[in-house]
Amino acid sequence: MYKIAVVPGDGIGQEVIAEGVKVLNALEETADVSFSLDYLDIGSERYLRTGELLTENDIDDLRKHDAIYFGAIGDPRVAPGILEKGILISMRTTFDQYVNTRPSKAWHPYTPLKEEKDFDIIFLRENTEDFYMGAGSRFSNGKGVSLDLKRKLYDAKITVSMEANTDDEFAFEIGMMSRKGIERFADYCFKTAKDLGKDKVTAVDKANVCTSLYGMWREIFKQKSQEYGIALEHMYVDAMAMALVRAPERFGVVACPNMFGDILTDIGAEIMGGLGVAASGNISPSGVSMFEPVHGSAPDIAGQGKANPIAAILAAKLMIDNLGRRDLGILIEKAVRKAMDNKDLTADMGGHLSTKQTGDAIAKYISIV
Amino acid sequence: MYKIAVVPGDGIGQEVIAEGVKVLNALEETADVSFSLDYLDIGSERYLRTGELLTENDIDDLRKHDAIYFGAIGDPRVAPGILEKGILISMRTTFDQYVNTRPSKAWHPYTPLKEEKDFDIIFLRENTEDFYMGAGSRFSNGKGVSLDLKRKLYDAKITVSMEANTDDEFAFEIGMMSRKGIERFADYCFKTAKDLGKDKVTAVDKANVCTSLYGMWREIFKQKSQEYGIALEHMYVDAMAMALVRAPERFGVVACPNMFGDILTDIGAEIMGGLGVAASGNISPSGVSMFEPVHGSAPDIAGQGKANPIAAILAAKLMIDNLGRRDLGILIEKAVRKAMDNKDLTADMGGHLSTKQTGDAIAKYISIV
Ligand SMILES: CC(C)[C@H](C(=O)O)[C@@H](O)C(=O)O
Ligand SMILES: CC(C)[C@H](C(=O)O)[C@@H](O)C(=O)O
Numbered sequence: 067m068y069k070i071a072v073v074p075g076d077g078i079g080q081e082v083i084a085e086g087v088k089v090l091n092a093l094e095e096t097a098d099v100s101f102s103l104d105y106l107d108i109g110s111e112r113y114l115r116t117g118e119l120l121t122e123n124d125i126d127d128l129r130k131h132d133a134i135y136f137g138a139i140g141d142p143r144v145a146p147g148i149l150e151k152g153i154l155i156s157m158r159t160t161f162d163q164y165v166n167t168r169p170s171k172a173w174h175p176y177t178p179l180k181e182e183k184d185f186d187i188i189f190l191r192e193n194t195e196d197f198y199m200g201a202g203s204r205f206s207n208g209k210g211v212s213l214d215l216k217r218k219l220y221d222a223k224i225t226v227s228m229e230a231n232t233d234d235e236f237a238f239e240i241g242m243m244s245r246k247g248i249e250r251f252a253d254y255c256f257k258t259a260k261d262l263g264k265d266k267v268t269a270v271d272k273a274n275v276c277t278s279l280y281g282m283w284r285e286i287f288k289q290k291s292q293e294y295g296i297a298l299e300h301m302y303v304d305a306m307a308m309a310l311v312r313a314p315e316r317f318g319v320v321a322c323p324n325m326f327g328d329i330l331t332d333i334g335a336e337i338m339g340g341l342g343v344a345a346s347g348n349i350s351p352s353g354v355s356m357f358e359p360v361h362g363s364a365p366d367i368a369g370q371g372k373a374n375p376i377a378a379i380l381a382a383k384l385m386i387d388n389l390g391r392r393d394l395g396i397l398i399e400k401a402v403r404k405a406m407d408n409k410d411l412t413a414d415m416g417g418h419l420s421t422k423q424t425g426d427a428i429a430k431y432i433s434i435v
Numbered sequence: 436m437y438k439i440a441v442v443p444g445d446g447i448g449q450e451v452i453a454e455g456v457k458v459l460n461a462l463e464e465t466a467d468v469s470f471s472l473d474y475l476d477i478g479s480e481r482y483l484r485t486g487e488l489l490t491e492n493d494i495d496d497l498r499k500h501d502a503i504y505f506g507a508i509g510d511p512r513v514a515p516g517i518l519e520k521g522i523l524i525s526m527r528t529t530f531d532q533y534v535n536t537r538p539s540k541a542w543h544p545y546t547p548l549k550e551e552k553d554f555d556i557i558f559l560r561e562n563t564e565d566f567y568m569g570a571g572s573r574f575s576n577g578k579g580v581s582l583d584l585k586r587k588l589y590d591a592k593i594t595v596s597m598e599a600n601t602d603d604e605f606a607f608e609i610g611m612m613s614r615k616g617i618e619r620f621a622d623y624c625f626k627t628a629k630d631l632g633k634d635k636v637t638a639v640d641k642a643n644v645c646t647s648l649y650g651m652w653r654e655i656f657k658q659k660s661q662e663y664g665i666a667l668e669h670m671y672v673d674a675m676a677m678a679l680v681r682a683p684e685r686f687g688v689v690a691c692p693n694m695f696g697d698i699l700t701d702i703g704a705e706i707m708g709g710l711g712v713a714a715s716g717n718i719s720p721s722g723v724s725m726f727e728p729v730h731g732s733a734p735d736i737a738g739q740g741k742a743n744p745i746a747a748i749l750a751a752k753l754m755i756d757n758l759g760r761r762d763l764g765i766l767i768e769k770a771v772r773k774a775m776d777n778k779d780l781t782a783d784m785g786g787h788l789s790t791k792q793t794g795d796a797i798a799k800y801i802s803i804v
Contacts, residue, residue, distance in 0.1 A: 278571030
């Protein structure tokens with residue numbers, strides 16, 4: 067019995083998570099597994115009502131579960147950054163979900179690439195450091211600025227101050243990584259490569275420009291590559307973005323710093339078939355992990371039964387894999403493939419079904435694949 | 436008569452620039468234009484011999500020209516960052532080439548996208564600020580660090596200091612933008628949109644995470660959009676990376692901060708047909724601009740006559756457009772199209788010609804298109 071915290075969130079998050087839950091129920095009927103689901107009300111509605119983002123109470127609740135199954139957050143009435151930082155990024159750091167895993171495998175014929183190659187990439191994105199630390203500010207009138215960074219991981223207090231002898235206005239953002247943070251992430255990457263029988267890890271950076279930040283990243287990846295006896299390939303982020311479109315079949319495990327991972331995994335999503343099929347796991351190797359579709363709350367189509375539930379259903383697959391039941395994960399993936407083959411799909415993938423009908427079809431296939 | 440400083444640089448830079456020069460010569464024979472070319476020896480060979488990157492002498496020389504025609508730099512014997520920062524980025528800042536322009540138009544059938552749509556995007560990338568200021572460092576043993584940033588544009592001296600109460604090691608990089616820097620860049624973007632008759636500017640950022648840095652960016656773009664009476668669309672960089680693969684036809688003028696521009700313009704290069712056809716202009720609106728193919732020095736194929744000269748030839752086109760002779764730029768583009776239609780191409784584009792033969796063909800077409 068797995069205890070799952072369900073956070074449908076905003077907009078189409080509600081609709082697609084309902085279909086993911088349908089598939090979990092179908093698994094309970096077919097296999098020796100059971101889930102107990104607790105629904106939590108976290109998202110923009112509550113924020114607009116009460117001003118609360120991720121509260122201490124939420125955190126205590128979430129901590130009691132084996133995993134978090136998350137829909138989406140986002141609302142046009144809320145300024146950019148508030149929900150993202152206050153809920154999503156806050157969850158990643160609070161639970162120390164320091165690896166973001168996003169598989170990208172070709173779902174033919176839905177890939178937009180001319181040559182329908184087979185590829186199967188596991189993107190691993192460092193999920194707590196780099197440019198996601200919220201270490202930015204603005205200053206003007208020759209005043210300068212000072213800010214404190216406190217980060218759980220290394221229990222360090224870092225104070226930054228800037229002095230400027232000018233009246234001009236400046237804005238800045240600091241990207242920072244710790245040796246410990248990169249080491250534990252690199253360990254996870256090489257272990258994953260070993261587990262999956264991949265013969266190399268591709269590590270992405272921009273060490274020719276951000277020489278300090280990504281110089282340390284390179285150093286540590288080199289050390290770990292030797293330790294694990296697994297080959298290492300360095301790629302600059304710009305070249306990697308191209309290569310993913312040109313020759314995705316060249317890659318297996320791809321390790322990315324946080325910001326570049328954000329961008330590259332969206333390319334990974336696109337080349338496999340788009341946001342409709344892209345799922346994400348925020349992994350805390352020794353704590354509570356969170357699983358979500360990559361797409362957002364899509365307020366423009368919310369409530370219309372148009373949303374594609376496959377990404378949320380594949381997020382449930384990632385969750386079950388991660389809970390140790392890869393056998394059941396395979397079932398879900400097969401059921402999704404069958405829905406594609408039978409065109410039991412929403413309009414964005416060329417089908418004629420509603421969100422619910424698509425979920426019904428996939429849930430039904432669980433027992434027959 | 437235009438005075439051009441030619442810097443072939445390293446590896447295939449030498450080979451492809453020779454073909455670009457061939458095309459310039461062909462233009463002189465066909466049209467009322469003439470070029471005087473001065474060759475400068477800047478690049479890894481000189482660096483390895485003398486330790487010199489971009490010297491005061493080079494700068495004085497370059498400044499006497501109407502434009503710089505640049506090949507590529509890069510050599511496996513030199514550590515990442517040294518040539519890039521010491522030559523390329525140094526040239527951008529020294530000559531205040533604060534706009535990088537990279538057109539991306541579909542060259543059918545060379546685009547890797549399944550649907551052969553027509554698109555015609557002008558990427559404009561801020562080329563001197565953001566994460567390209569070299570403002571990074573590492574610290575450990577509770578020692579902290581202090582660094583000085585000096586930037587020509589705003590004549591400001593900014594001092595950053597960090598204190599840390601921990602023995603762990605950290606590396607960081609600061610991305611910074613000035614109000615003046617964004618304003619002049621946004622002006623260029625909206626003016627370009629007006630000139631080209633485009634009805635909107637798409638401005639890329641990650642304002643939901645780097646709220647300070649890209650919050651200012653958004654503010655200024657909004658003001659300028661109102662000033663110019665041209666619509667503005669904000670896109671997050673991750674969504675933009677996807678959209679370029681899914682629906683490039685949606686975009687016209689795309690304005691990017693430096694680092695995101697680096698990544699997105701490489702996607703732009705790929706979707707139009709790859710590095711073989713991607714050209715870049717580093718524009719100093721009131722100074723000396725520099726034009727180059729986007730590809731690097733490609734040491735693995737250097738000296739074999741395999742390099743595709745089209746990107747360098749299209750860089751010459753950008754240069755001529757920028758010198759005010761769009762009529763001649765059109766000639767070059769037509770000659771390139773004719774080479775494609777006749778399959779007068781190198782192997783990377785499915786042809787059988789050498790670098791020189793491809794250049795010969797395009798130079799010949801200049802007089803007949
Ligand atoms: C919503 C946003 C903060 C988030 C990110 O940048 O990490 C999203 O793009 C993602 O990739 O999960
Ligand atoms: C070589 C490198 C420093 C450069 C950059 O990052 O700007 C290159 O990628 C480019 O886009 O011109």
